[in-house]
Amino acid sequence: MFGLFKKKAVAPVKSTNEKVITSAANLLNIQLNLCRSGPDFQAKLHSNFVRGYFIGFFDSALQQLGVPLGGDDEFFGLIIIGHAGILALDANNTQQYASTSLRLQDNAEFSEGQAVGGKDFFDLITEKIRHPAGLIGIFHDIQQH
Numbered sequence: 836m837f838g839l840f841k842k843k844a845v846a847p848v849k850s851t852n853e854k855v856i857t858s859a860a861n862l863l864n865i866q867l868n869l870c871r872s873g874p875d876f877q878a879k880l881h882s883n884f885v886r887g888y889f890i891g892f893f894d895s896a897l898q899q900l901g902v903p904l905g906g907d908d909e910f911f912g913l914i915i916i917g918h919a920g921i922l923a924l925d926a927n928n929t930q931q932y933a934s935t936s937l938r939l940q941d942n943a944e945f946s947e948g949q950a951v952g953g954k955d956f957f958d959l960i961t962e963k964i965r966h967p968a969g970l971i972g973i974f975h976d977i978q979q980h
Contacts, residue, residue, distance in 0.1 A: 851902065852902050852904070852909070852913055853913070853916060855900050855902050856916050857916070858896070859892060859893055859917060859956065860893075860916075860918075862892075862956075862959070863892060863967075863970075864920070866967060866968065866969075866970045866971055867925075867970070869974075870970055870971060870973075870974035871925075873975040873976070874975075874976060876925075876974060879973060879974055880925055881932075882944070882948075882973075883942050884944045884947060884948035884973065885948060885970065886939060886945055887939065887944065887948025887950075887951075888948040888949065888951055888952035888955075888969055888970060888973075889921065890936055890937065890949050890952065891949035891953035892952035892953065892956045892967070893913070893914055893917045893952075894949070894952075894953060895954075895955075895956035895957050896956050897910070897913065899957060911934075915934075917933075918932055918933040918936075
């Protein structure tokens with residue numbers, strides 16, 4: 836009658852892999868918050884370089900933190916979770932954005948962005964840098980790729 840004996844909703848427990856990808860997304864959000872005021876934000880967000888940067892950053896996080904993956908399907912699922920965490924404000928369909936990005940593996944700009952994103956996370960985790968900033972120069976026209 837008053838709901839005293841109803842079961843309370845329990846928040847789903849995130850796996851270690853989801854926690855790693857969510858933490859990496861939080862780091863990317865710091866950069867993106869600084870990038871949103873840059874010129875042509877949406878066009879750059881959908882560029883092959885930026886798409887590669889995101890994939891490289893997430894992939895490096897999973898590798899450097901020793902996340903065991905159960906195959907490509909789990910990797911793709913984690914990449915989609917990561918993109919949902921960073922693009923909720925900026926992309927209409929984060930799953931489609933991530934899927935499109937993953938199909939760009941043979942693109943030179945994508946590969947360059949992937950290398951920069953992976954290096955940014957690696958340099959952060961090995962304390963060579965204090966904050967990843969590979970996107971900021973691109974979004975604010977300070978650095979060309």
